[in-house]
Amino acid sequence: MTTVLSLTDASYVRNQRPILDSVSWQVDDSERWVVLGPNGAGKSTILKLATATDFPTSGSVDVLEERLGKVDVFELRTRIGFVSSATARRIPPHEKVRDVVLTAAYAVEGRWNEQYDAIDVRQADRVLAEWDLLELAEQNFGTLSDGEQKRVMIARSVMTDPEVLLLDEPSANLDLGARERLLQMLSGFASSPFSPAMVMVTHHVEEIPPGFTHVLLVRDGKLLAAGPIEQTLTSANLEATFGLPFDLTHANGRYAAVAKPSDT
């Protein structure tokens, strides 16, 4: 087993404010983590460290067994898959779906005059098929629905066989059908032993795809609980994270949480 991500007493301070406060956390290559917490808890900041986009103020962060601050982050980032609404915004709207995926092989966001190897084109089509996008391959990215765009961005991020895949709220703003379809695909991907380690940030337990194995709960920059999902995702831990009591249910691999009725 290889540790793909390791934070040791990692703090991130901006304007004298601790945005992350002594976070210690490890992700192994066979694990699929959900990071759950309220708005402003520090989830995206954790992903900033995990994607080698920023450095901790104190403590240490190792990504793919490389210590941030002692490694060429540009090279390291080629081994990391990352999907967020910001990565999607960088894609030119007129770009063909196949090219959005293919250009990941060259770490660029718009096709110019590059010549792509046949092996890269085959890999792009394999990934497009895996994410049910082959029929859309010739369509412009900007004309896709939000759900289709999300799947294209995930396909792009796995095109280069990353060693860790980080997803920042992949199902945010999707309608019920598009969300469920994406969760089914993420669940299938998470369940494959050939898939990389995964870390997915979300606000909602309903958006946890079956097959995710671990959960990290954060609030106010502090890690409240971390561990195997069945033991860690409890109503008591949700209450500590979100500040109100929940009825938590778990059926057919899916979680649901509703606030307990307040006593009147």
Ligand SMILES: Nc1ncnc2c1ncn2[C@@H]1O[C@H](COP(=O)(O)OP(=O)(O)OP(=O)(O)O)[C@@H](O)[C@H]1O
């Ligand atoms: N560079 C920065 N300078 C100042 N404040 C920052 C900086 N980066 C993050 N913050 C603040 O730190 C807090 C945590 O931000 P972060 O984006 O990590 O939270 P989050 O859990 O991802 O929130 P959300 O769920 O709303 O996306 C927020 O209050 C944010 O305003």
